[in-house]
Amino acid sequence: MIRRDFLKSCGALAAGAAIGTPLASAAGLTDPSLPLADGPDTSLNDLTLPIRSLKPEVKRQITVIVIGCGNRGNVYSRYAEMFPDAMKVVGVSDILPDRKDRLGNRHNVAQDMRFGHFREVFACGKKLADAVLICTPDDRHYEPCMTALSLGYDVLLEKPVAQTKKECKAILAQAHKYNRIVAVCHVLRYSPYFIAMREIVRSGALGDVVSIQHMEPIQYAHMSHSYVRGNWRDSKETTPIILAKSCHDLDILRWLIDKPCKSIVADGSLTFFKAENAPAGAPAYCTDGCPVGDTCPYNAIDIYTKQKRHLGVFDLDGNRDPEVILGRLLNPRYKSYARCVFHCDNDQPDHYVSEMVFEGGVTAAFSMEAFSPWGGRRTRIMGTKGFIEGDSAQFTLWDFLTRTPKVWNKKLSDIAEYKGSGHGGGDLALARDFVEAVSWQDPARLSSTIDVSIESHVMGFAAERSRKTGRKEKVK
Ligand SMILES: NC(=O)c1ccc[n+]([C@@H]2O[C@H](COP(=O)([O-])OP(=O)(O)OC[C@H]3O[C@@H](n4cnc5c(N)ncnc54)[C@H](O)[C@@H]3O)[C@@H](O)[C@H]2O)c1
Numbered sequence: 001m002i003r004r005d006f007l008k009s010c011g012a013l014a015a016g017a018a019i020g021t022p023l024a025s026a027a028g029l030t031d032p033s034l035p036l037a038d039g040p041d042t043s044l045n046d047l048t049l050p051i052r053s054l055k056p057e058v059k060r061q062i063t064v065i066v067i068g069c070g071n072r073g074n075v076y077s078r079y080a081e082m083f084p085d086a087m088k089v090v091g092v093s094d095i096l097p098d099r100k101d102r103l104g105n106r107h108n109v110a111q112d113m114r115f116g117h118f119r120e121v122f123a124c125g126k127k128l129a130d131a132v133l134i135c136t137p138d139d140r141h142y143e144p145c146m147t148a149l150s151l152g153y154d155v156l157l158e159k160p161v162a163q164t165k166k167e168c169k170a171i172l173a174q175a176h177k178y179n180r181i182v183a184v185c186h187v188l189r190y191s192p193y194f195i196a197m198r199e200i201v202r203s204g205a206l207g208d209v210v211s212i213q214h215m216e217p218i219q220y221a222h223m224s225h226s227y228v229r230g231n232w233r234d235s236k237e238t239t240p241i242i243l244a245k246s247c248h249d250l251d252i253l254r255w256l257i258d259k260p261c262k263s264i265v266a267d268g269s270l271t272f273f274k275a276e277n278a279p280a281g282a283p284a285y286c287t288d289g290c291p292v293g294d295t296c297p298y299n300a301i302d303i304y305t306k307q308k309r310h311l312g313v314f315d316l317d318g319n320r321d322p323e324v325i326l327g328r329l330l331n332p333r334y335k336s337y338a339r340c341v342f343h344c345d346n347d348q349p350d351h352y353v354s355e356m357v358f359e360g361g362v363t364a365a366f367s368m369e370a371f372s373p374w375g376g377r378r379t380r381i382m383g384t385k386g387f388i389e390g391d392s393a394q395f396t397l398w399d400f401l402t403r404t405p406k407v408w409n410k411k412l413s414d415i416a417e418y419k420g421s422g423h424g425g426g427d428l429a430l431a432r433d434f435v436e437a438v439s440w441q442d443p444a445r446l447s448s449t450i451d452v453s454i455e456s457h458v459m460g461f462a463a464e465r466s467r468k469t470g471r472k473e474k475v476k
Helices: 003-014 071-082 097-106 118-122 142-150 165-177 192-203 220-229 247-257 300-306 322-330 426-440 450-469
Strands: 062-067 087-093 131-134 154-157 182-184 209-217 261-269 351-358 363-369 378-383 386-390 395-399 406-408
Touching: 062 071, 062 118, 062 426, 071 087, 071 097, 071 131, 071 426, 087 097, 087 118, 118 142, 131 142, 142 154, 142 165, 154 426, 165 450, 182 426, 182 450, 192 247, 192 378, 192 386, 192 395, 192 406, 209 247, 220 300, 247 261, 247 351, 247 363, 247 378, 247 450, 261 450, 300 322, 351 450
Parallel strands: 062 087, 062 131, 131 154, 154 182, 209 363
Antiparallel strands: 209 378, 261 351, 351 363, 378 386, 386 395, 395 406
8 A cells, every 4th residue: 555545544534433342341341331342443453664674676776884893793695695686795894803704604694704803994095885874883884884974984883873963973974975875774663563663653543743752671691681781882983862861762762753852851860779678698690609590580590591581682593591591690701691680880860751742742751760660662653533543563543533542463473584673573574674775775775764864963962961860951
């Protein structure tokens, strides 16, 4: 269905055409006045844009150099294995030789195109591929991005764009100056769930959007892995958590509301993962025979060797044997993941709330929470004619006129290619759109321009200023 037809069909619905009668409980709803029927009304599935295949439509194959061969570098380069006619990895760069060679071998990269530090990629002063994928840590985005743009590369740039507002704006100016494509990895925008939600909002089925409540539940073990023990624990080395984790959410709010954010006020702090909360006798590392290990939900041995969560950082090559994982926790290269959560050098808040006002008075309340049993963003959108509530897997639309809730719950698993594409399918869908954009030299194939991506980052910097000063901050 093309977009115009879709909007038309939603408009008809909004005018009151009743489709089916849902079973309230099956839709996860509790209003006793709802009529009962056989099951949830999933007619939204037919009305929203179909889930696009990951197969790209390209003019020609594009070549890329992967800078940073860790988790994200591997995620995006998988696309080249799936669609070799569309994308080819011709270069790799990583300061860790084993990671560089593992990815280099997988893609048969020539030895002279295997680089250590990203500066080696640019040392020859000319372009060696169509694009670079910048997948280095947060404090190593600015320099390679600025250099790559000046040499004429198109860029897939991991978020956060850079560590300061000034650097973000310099990247924006550089992209304009050299007229290059920059795709910021706001992957949620590319997930079918959020695309469908936004299509419904844009159709007018909710009337005018008045406000949004949005929550990002990080999940307690994920919090301990990434923001207490792991790569993003120190806001100064990386970025404040509102950018490191939640720039996706600010971007999604900006995208759903489709108006610029004018002001923001934020609060939050690190309350729990601190030395003063350490149980008596807890050693520096969980692997040092902790006396309370059996009763601690943050026990690294349990999280990694038994629950087998977040194993991507251990370079296991698929070997999930508990003994091997324990060996990694004892190995100096990975030992920081064995640290007691109360004895880390972390400063990221474990709860963060903010309120935003957008043009026209639309408000959004956002809450990032460490202490939840599950992940998966929760969103409620309040409009003058309807309401949406979703949990990242499905969402329900309430029409105030028909009072018949309708559910969107399309399954990505129905499309084999999407298997293993993280962020609700957004990771590889972004790769597809980037490949198409570079192949056709058409940035409009991306969900967002670099300008809008920077705008949502500016919201994040304003939020952090507000959290620190206690003042409401203008977003500009
Ligand atoms: N879009 C998303 O949803 C998402 C999810 C996770 C991470 N990220 C972002 O992606 C980036 C990478 O995260 P990751 O989880 O892949 O980290 P990672 O640690 O797994 O990988 C980063 C790699 O960069 C390499 N590296 C470091 N310095 C380098 C240099 N000077 N030159 C070349 N290589 C260098 C490291 O050795 C490492 O292998 C971060 O900015 C992170 O915030 C984005």
